Amino acid sequence: MRKTHLFLAALCAATLNACGQSEDNTGSTEEQAAAEGDYERGPHNGRMLRDGDFAIEVTVFEDGVPPEYRLYAFRDNKPIDPKMVRARVMITRLDGEKTTFEFEPEKDYLRGQGVLIEPHSFDVVVAAKQGDASHRWAFESYEGRVQIADEAARGAGIRTETVGPQQIGETIEIIGRVELDPSGSAEVGAKFPGSVVSLHANLGDRVSRGALLARVESSSSLQTYSIYAPISGVITQRDSNVGDIAGSDPLFVISDPSRTVATFPIFPRDIERVRPGQTLQIRGLEGQRAQSSRIRDFLPLAEVSSQAVTARAPLPNRDGFWRPGMAVRGLVSVDQRRVPLAVRTDAIQQFRDFRVVFAKIGETYEVRMLELGQEGPEWTEVLGGIEAGTVYASENSYVIKADIEKSGASHDH
Structure with missing residues (x-):
């Protein structure tokens, strides 16, 4: 029919x-x-x-x-x-x-x-x-059009760039997981050995820097002193109860959940091509959320049975989307070539049956259906659908997509 x-x-x-x-x-x-x-x-x-x-x-x-x-x-x-x-x-x-x-x-x-x-x-x-x-x-x-005032766009973290030439990298896929960044954690112990008089934080509590965590009575002076949080974060470990004797072991571990890292085992077949400083795109195993990063470093020791070396990449987590233990997929850029047109990979969204970015004209954003070439962790080649010099939403473009879907401004097909 x-x-x-x-x-x-x-x-x-x-x-x-x-x-x-x-x-x-x-x-x-x-x-x-x-x-x-x-x-x-x-x-x-x-x-x-x-x-x-x-x-x-x-x-x-x-x-x-x-x-x-x-x-x-x-x-x-x-x-x-x-x-x-x-x-x-x-x-x-x-x-x-x-x-x-x-x-x-x-x-x-x-x-x-x-x-x-x-x-x-x-x-x-x-x-x-x-x-x-x-x-x-x-x-x-x-269709696919919404108006967002510039002030509101800035408040939502929407940033723009201009379509133009870029370096596109060949990619290797690696699988890893999200972990808390060790540099964003603090172990909190007693200054002087003594009996734990009171505890004021529990596992999972969110605390601010300077918050009272515990009070301990010194065994030598018999004076009671307070223990305060050295950083803001979440209590991820509590190893004491009232009446315990505080010694050299930490009473609490505080971790900043906004500071996470993605860790990836790099196996011998890829170890010569993957290096610190290379860009990568990090995605969940499901869904469209993606985030760009760079390989920060490698742990010094290889895993004995697999001979894999662990690579780590910063994964800023301001909105708490990435949870420690979550499995993630990384695309590492290992080779470069220059293309005449490219857009930020993070800017690309799914709209109907198309992969799109949102062009910005004045305070109006509108979909541009793209024909894509090679996809890299930071930049993706564009073969058609948008012209050089077009301003588009390069960061937090999912906010625009959500506004369009909320308003119902979609194609009637």
């Missing part, structure tokens, strides 16, 4: 009607502002545009062919021979680019002469003429 798709998003406005006029006066037809809401659907599940007893149904057909406009004409709700109608569709994209589609009759519809390039997000003007009567409609058809 033939499959006809809508090209309008759920936020598209209601139909705008204009009175029939002579062709000479078509340009002066009053174009009303679109109001939010659904629109009338025609027999081909397209958008119905009505002007008196005349109507045009607008669809986008893409079953086995590149997306193309198909228009169906009606009078008094009855199909009209497409040879009796002349039509034109004009679209204006966010960046001001304008495209005009002419139509030729084919079977029971008017077929647009040209491919409707993604994203299908633009302002639309439809003009049609039958006999001496001319008709004109205007409406918004937006």
Whole structure:
């Protein structure tokens, strides 16, 4: 069965009607502002545009062919021979680019002469003429588009860059896990041996630097002194109870959960290609979250049975997403070549069936469907879908995707 798709998003406005006029006066037809809401659907599940007893149904057909406009004409709700109608569709994209589609009759519809390039997000003007009567409609058809004030974008951590040439690395995949960074942990013990009088923190508690942890009575002076947290973090170990004798062993271990590292066993087959300082992209085994880092160092000893050497990479964890013990996948960049167009790998999101970045024009962000080449941990080659010099969201682009999904501004396919 033939499959006809809508090209309008759920936020598209209601139909705008204009009175029939002579062709000479078509340009002066009053174009009303679109109001939010659904629109009338025609027999081909397209958008119905009505002007008196005349109507045009607008669809986008893409079953086995590149997306193309198909228009169906009606009078008094009855199909009209497409040879009796002349039509034109004009679209204006966010960046001001304008495209005009002419139509030729084919079977029971008017077929647009040209491919409707993604994203299908633009302002639309439809003009049609039958006999001496001319008709004109205007409406918004937006998808994958959202407006975020610059101040709000900065607060959400959204950063931008410009599409251009970059060095792309060949990659090796390695599997590892998340661990707390030893440099972000502190062992807290007693200054002087003695009896533990009171404890003020428990396993799993979050404490601030300077918080009271315990009180100990010195065995030599019999004076009670306090023990305070030297750093802020979470109590990950508590090895004492009231009445215990505090000695040289730590009473608490405090770890900063925002300071984590990813550790990866590097096996002999890769050890000559993986080096400190190389970039890598860290992902969970499931999901889309990704983060760029660099191999910081290697532990000095190899694992005896496998002969693997452990590589460590910083994994900043401000929002607590990465949990110690979580398995992660790393893509290490081991070879470099320069490509004419590239975007930050972290900026790429999944949108419908496409991998996209979000172009920024003014305070508006809009999807750009990408054709991608070689993917590196830091940069990914772009073969098509976005032009050099385009400003795009390079950090925290998932915030934009969430706003678009929340608003419902997605393509009606």
